[in-house]
Amino acid sequence: MKKEIYITDYNCVTPLGFNVDANWKALVEGKSGVDLHQIIDNQDAFYASMIHSEDLEKEFSTIQNDSHTFTRLEKMFILSIKPLIERHSITEHTAFILSTTKGNISLLKNKTELPEDVYLSKLAGKIAGLFGFKTKPIVVSNACVSGVMAIAVAKNMIQAGKYHDAFVIAGDELSEFVISGFNSFQAIGSGPCKPYDKNRNGINIGEAAAAVYITSAPAENEKFRFKILGDSAINDANHISGPSRTGDGLYDSIRNAMTEAGVSAAQIDFISAHGTATLYNDEMEAIAFNRMELQHVPLNSMKGYYGHCLGASGLLESIISMESALHGIVIPSKNFEEMGVSQPLNIIKENQLASIRYILKTASGFGGCNAAIVLEKTNII
Known part of the structure; x- marks a missing residue:
């Protein structure tokens, strides 16, 4: 075990x-x-x-x-x-x-x-x-x-x-x-x-x-605990800077991470997505999320607040997603007005109360790399 x-x-x-x-x-x-x-x-x-x-x-x-x-x-x-x-x-x-x-x-x-x-x-x-x-x-x-x-x-x-x-x-x-x-x-x-x-x-x-x-050994006096349930990183080998048009790498990363976590698409409460606002990245993500049947899960990108912070983005956005779970509030995807991808997504448009247990965090980058982790908010006894 x-x-x-x-x-x-x-x-x-x-x-x-x-x-x-x-x-x-x-x-x-x-x-x-x-x-x-x-x-x-x-x-x-x-x-x-x-x-x-x-x-x-x-x-x-x-x-x-x-x-x-x-x-x-x-x-x-x-x-x-x-x-x-x-x-x-x-x-x-x-x-x-x-x-x-x-x-x-x-x-x-x-x-x-x-x-x-x-x-x-x-x-x-x-x-x-x-x-x-x-x-x-x-x-x-x-x-x-x-x-x-x-x-x-x-x-x-x-x-x-x-x-x-x-x-x-x-x-x-x-x-x-x-x-x-x-x-x-x-x-x-x-x-x-x-x-x-x-x-x-x-x-x-x-x-x-x-x-x-x-x-692996949390102290008794800690204020919160988020279990890292699953992870995966897959390279789609598509292009030095352009993502796979079919979302293969991200799809496989999400599927592997959720399989290790033992969590179904219906159980994911919130997606902290990459969302760079480039034409191909956002479209690729929408395709990958739909292939995983995650199109109905509330989703945001934090790039409208922080910009793209490169190697810091994934960790920073994971922290903000955990804060969302602790406060029971999901933050809107800033500057989003009208759907601009071909597949449906449940993009958050305003601050909303939410009960969040399972978080999916994704990222994609140059060289065809894609990664995903699944986090679980756990109750402190």
């Missing part, structure tokens, strides 16, 4: 706030971090979700004096994980898992030689060393499914007996490299993104950091 694995604590750092409570309050009020930003010199401002650097520095100064030794992304990571470190012990059996797509890629700007800190292993080692982790850091960097996959890696490694518990952090920041890359695909929207909407025309890039604590 497999060990039961739980998420029992989490935190996040985003343009909407530096902790979960601030983020949840902003979301319930319908606030978005997406706004016009001038990020690249000599280029027009565009819509993105960005943490104000002054606010980040001010927040970081309350916990660390030598801020000059850390990059902007590293400060986001440290702010996200520090509260969890203070509440849970690190032992020789505790894993440290870092999820990111591009890490400290900004350090490459105007450099003729490769800076050491641009390596993801060095980034993970720096954060792990700061907090005194005793095990070798693990990096999960698989495009935009990284955050969801990091949860799955923690679950599977604890179940295999490699670790007793794990701290998982995920983060990416806005950078000229990332922006230029998405621009080359003509994938950046002209306004605030509109996932699944008829008039969607592209993504908003975002930035955030998030952290969760995962364990």
Whole structure:
């Protein structure tokens, strides 16, 4: 019999706030971090979700004096994980898992030689060393499914007996490299993104950091427990940037995760979808959800609030989905007005009371990767 694995604590750092409570309050009020930003010199401002650097520095100064030794992304990571470190012990059996797509890629700007800190292993080692982790850091960097996959890696490694518990952090920041890359695909929207909407025309890039604590032995005094019931990651091998038109990879990921979880489509109470607001991604998701007979399940995308935060998206959106279950409220898919995909979906349009036990979280990314996890809210005795 497999060990039961739980998420029992989490935190996040985003343009909407530096902790979960601030983020949840902003979301319930319908606030978005997406706004016009001038990020690249000599280029027009565009819509993105960005943490104000002054606010980040001010927040970081309350916990660390030598801020000059850390990059902007590293400060986001440290702010996200520090509260969890203070509440849970690190032992020789505790894993440290870092999820990111591009890490400290900004350090490459105007450099003729490769800076050491641009390596993801060095980034993970720096954060792990700061907090005194005793095990070798693990990096999960698989495009935009990284955050969801990091949860799955923690679950599977604890179940295999490699670790007793794990701290998982995920983060990416806005950078000229990332922006230029998405621009080359003509994938950046002209306004605030509109996932699944008829008039969607592209993504908003975002930035955030998030952290969760995962364990097989929850303490008695914890406020909540979410069991990680099932997970799966499948590559559809379709195209370097375009998803399978039939949704094969996502369909297989969802099917496998739900099979492991022992949960039927009728039991899923809420879907936290990827929903990037690109033409092909949203259509592919709609097809995959319908193939799994999930078209009637309440669904949202958080991209209208946070933008696409790359390696942080899956973890951040998992946290918000768990907050929805705890509060009994589902948040609307911001900016959605008129159905723009060929298959029916139950897209949430306003704050709604909901009883949520089983959550399906999905993600898809470049290279044909797709991932899904099933979470269960459990009652604390």
